[in-house]
Amino acid sequence: MVVRMSSLFLRTLREDPADADVPSHRLLVRAGCVRRVAPGIYSWLPLGKTVLDNVARVVREEMAAIGAQEVLFPALLPRDFYEASGRWTEYGEGIFRLKDRKGADYLLGPTHEEMFTTLVKSEYSSYKDLPVSLYQIQTKYRDEARPRAGILRGREFVMKDSYSFDLDEDGLKRSYEAHRGAYERIFARLGLDYRTVFAVSGAMGGSGSEEFLAKAPTGEDTFVSCTSCDYAANTEAVDTAAAPATDVEHPPIEVLDTPDTPTIDSLVELLRSKGHDVTAADTLKNVVLKLHTPGKDDEILVVGVPGDREVDMKRLEANVYPAEIAGVLDDFTAYPDLVRGYIGPQGLPDTIRYVVDPSVADGSAWVTGANVEGRHAVNVVCGRDFVPSGRLPAAEVRAGDLCPRCHSPLSIDRGIEIGHIFQLGQKFANAFELDVLGPDGKPVRVTMGSYGIGVSRAVAAIVEQHHDDSGIVWPKSVAPFLVHLVPVGKDAEPLEVATRIAESLAAAGVSVLLDDREVSAGVKFADADLLGAPTIVTCGKALKDGQVEVKDRLTGERTLVAVDEAVSVLGTR
RNA sequence: CGGGAUGUAGCGCAGCUUGGUUAGCGCGCCACGUUCGGGACGUGGAGGCCGGGAGUUCGAAUCUCCCCAUCCCGACCA
Numbered sequence: 001m002v003v004r005m006s007s008l009f010l011r012t013l014r015e016d017p018a019d020a021d022v023p024s025h026r027l028l029v030r031a032g033c034v035r036r037v038a039p040g041i042y043s044w045l046p047l048g049k050t051v052l053d054n055v056a057r058v059v060r061e062e063m064a065a066i067g068a069q070e071v072l073f074p075a076l077l078p079r080d081f082y083e084a085s086g087r088w089t090e091y092g093e094g095i096f097r098l099k100d101r102k103g104a105d106y107l108l109g110p111t112h113e114e115m116f117t118t119l120v121k122s123e124y125s126s127y128k129d130l131p132v133s134l135y136q137i138q139t140k141y142r143d144e145a146r147p148r149a150g151i152l153r154g155r156e157f158v159m160k161d162s163y164s165f166d167l168d169e170d171g172l173k174r175s176y177e178a179h180r181g182a183y184e185r186i187f188a189r190l191g192l193d194y195r196t197v198f199a200v201s202g203a204m205g206g207s208g209s210e211e212f213l214a215k216a217p218t219g220e221d222t223f224v225s226c227t228s229c230d231y232a233a234n235t236e237a238v239d240t241a242a243a244p245a246t247d248v249e250h251p252p253i254e255v256l257d258t259p260d261t262p263t264i265d266s267l268v269e270l271l272r273s274k275g276h277d278v279t280a281a282d283t284l285k286n287v288v289l290k291l292h293t294p295g296k297d298d299e300i301l302v303v304g305v306p307g308d309r310e311v312d313m314k315r316l317e318a319n320v321y322p323a324e325i326a327g328v329l330d331d332f333t334a335y336p337d338l339v340r341g342y343i344g345p346q347g348l349p350d351t352i353r354y355v356v357d358p359s360v361a362d363g364s365a366w367v368t369g370a371n372v373e374g375r376h377a378v379n380v381v382c383g384r385d386f387v388p389s390g391r392l393p394a395a396e397v398r399a400g401d402l403c404p405r406c407h408s409p410l411s412i413d414r415g416i417e418i419g420h421i422f423q424l425g426q427k428f429a430n431a432f433e434l435d436v437l438g439p440d441g442k443p444v445r446v447t448m449g450s451y452g453i454g455v456s457r458a459v460a461a462i463v464e465q466h467h468d469d470s471g472i473v474w475p476k477s478v479a480p481f482l483v484h485l486v487p488v489g490k491d492a493e494p495l496e497v498a499t500r501i502a503e504s505l506a507a508a509g510v511s512v513l514l515d516d517r518e519v520s521a522g523v524k525f526a527d528a529d530l531l532g533a534p535t536i537v538t539c540g541k542a543l544k545d546g547q548v549e550v551k552d553r554l555t556g557e558r559t560l561v562a563v564d565e566a567v568s569v570l571g572t573r
Numbered sequence: 574c575g576g577g578a579u580g581u582a583g584c585g586c587a588g589c590u591u592g593g594u595u596a597g598c599g600c601g602c603c604a605c606g607u608u609c610g611g612g613a614c615g616u617g618g619a620g621g622c623c624g625g626g627a628g629u630u631c632g633a634a635u636c637u638c639c640c641c642a643u644c645c646c647g648a649c650c651a
Binding site: 011013014015016017018019020021039093094110111113142144145146148153161199209220313417420422450452486488489490491519520521522523524525526527529538540541549 | 574579583584585586599600601608609610611612613642643644645646647648649650651
């Protein structure tokens with residue numbers, strides 16, 4: 001079918017919308033693909049809907065290829081399923097809740113582990129039924145505290161979520177690998193430049209988890225990748241190897257008067273002025289954090305990191321799960337042993353939990369607080385003068401830090417999370433007592449995996465990676481149209497020729513957009529570039545030689561093609 | 574929830590400091606004419622509870638107070 005622009009429901013914008021600052025948001029709005037309805041909530045117009053459907057089609061094909069079967073759950077869900085898993089409470093303000101006319105509680109589904117688990121429990125009961133993988137492509141709802149960046153982080157979004165059900169750990173690993181393979185093929189077909197990185201499982205629980213991050217400066221996730229081997233990880237999940245212990249003999253602790261040095265910088269400056277050759281990296285910074293564990297009393301945690309680094313709260317939090325970091329302690333009155341600004345791990349009472357970053361090696365000597373106002377201690381040796389109760393990755397990760405695998409430097413990039421796969425294990429199977437009967441007649445607890453792709457987010461990620469100053473440059477796999485025909489000139493001939501080519505291409509199964517509007521050539525060219533069809537065909541001046549101009553949107557390269565050959569040439573592009 | 578900014582036509586903005594006829598410009602939209610290969614031009618139109626409320630004033634888009642909303646940064650977030 002030929003789509004004619006004169007009747008296509010489309011209004012392009014010449015100017016950038018005021019509320020958009022990331023490229024995908026700007027261009028999807030300007031190209032008439034989406035319109036904002038409320039914060040984080042968007043309507044999809046014909047062009048955008050076509051792209052969204054194309055992405056979903058690729059996802060469906062690859063899911064089918066690994067044998068996953070599609071279902072569709074409601075988005076509107078009753079409370080009891082989420083009560084059973086504990087997530088009605090766990091999610092807090094993150095979900096949309098509502099009541100029906102009888103006052104019964106409902107929610108708009110943020111993710112559907114509960115529903116899938118229950119469905120399989122109600123239908124299957126034998127080991128012979130497994131393994132099975134089910135998925136849906138569905139609208140999800142999360143009441144984000146701050147939706148941002150247009151389609152990239154909305155409160156309503158389209159997600160493909162699938163779940164695997166296996167009898168044991170080995171089966172789970174096979175399902176997980178199958179999904180990882182499918183995801184790699186999907187993102188490659190979508191034209192996305194992405195990395196697969198180790199991630200933290202966080203609230204989802206489970207053992208293994210990887211994220212698929214589309215590289216983009218506008219991405220919200222920061223990840224490291226090794227410049228030499230294939231190691232890559234979300235910064236929260238970077239595995240810092242414990243620094244090797246040293247057995248250098250250090251002099252005994254010496255306590256120095258260091259008045260008015262509450263910060264690392266002021267301390268280093270004072271010590272250097274007194275002839276001590278130290279830098280911030282030689283100091284041990286001790287930060288007091290409040291830990292909140294749901295259902296338990298809050299506690300404090302003192303963490304020591306090299307003084308030239310900040311504490312990465314997200315990274316540390318990933319390592320204290322299920323506890324959450326409620327912030328930095330600001331009221332020290334309940335902790336007389338902690339001298340604000342002058343805390344040292346040596347001599348801290350056992351009642352205070354003290355951990356260090358793995359970069360603090362046994363046998364290493366540090367400058368740190370003397371637990372007395374206005375005094376610091378030098379030659380404080382880890383393992384000799386204090387013994388941390390544990391090592392938790394807590395220091396910020398920097399470009400140039402060493403790869404935990406091969407010790408080459410790491411680089412840091414930002415990415416958009418387009419997919420996430422989890423070896424979920426039995427968290428939900430336990431919550432719903434999902435068992436099947438084994439060959440011996442005894443019940444076997446099912447093991448699950450959960451796998452997500454942000455379908456609408458992928459559309460935005462594609463635009464982030466495929467655009468230029470003039471507009472979007474759609475990859476062929478998802479382009480709303482493969483060929484955009486632009487007749488120019490006041491005579492009837494250009495439109496006649498363009499229409500003829502358009503109809504022949506459409507008959508050959510090529511999606512075609514025909515700009516039959518009565519507007520100036522400049523408007524047509526600008527819109528063609530903005531809309532981003534991979535091939536733009538101008539029917540104009542060259543018609544006098546029996547030719548049309550074929551432009552590759554990506555490279556800008558233009559070639560002249562005889563009208564008679566246009567259909568066969570374009571059909572094979 | 575903290576910090577910053579902004580609410581005037583479908584979209585992008587000016588006007589507000591220093592209150593005063595009928596609130597303006599560009600894009601888009603409608604009509605007619607000219608133009609016709611990189612966002613053409615002329616003429617004439619349609620389109621506004623100036624975010625909401627209360628106040629000050631003879632008079633408020635403009636000043637004061639309160640509220641609401643949106644965007645950005647942070648906290649938060651499979």
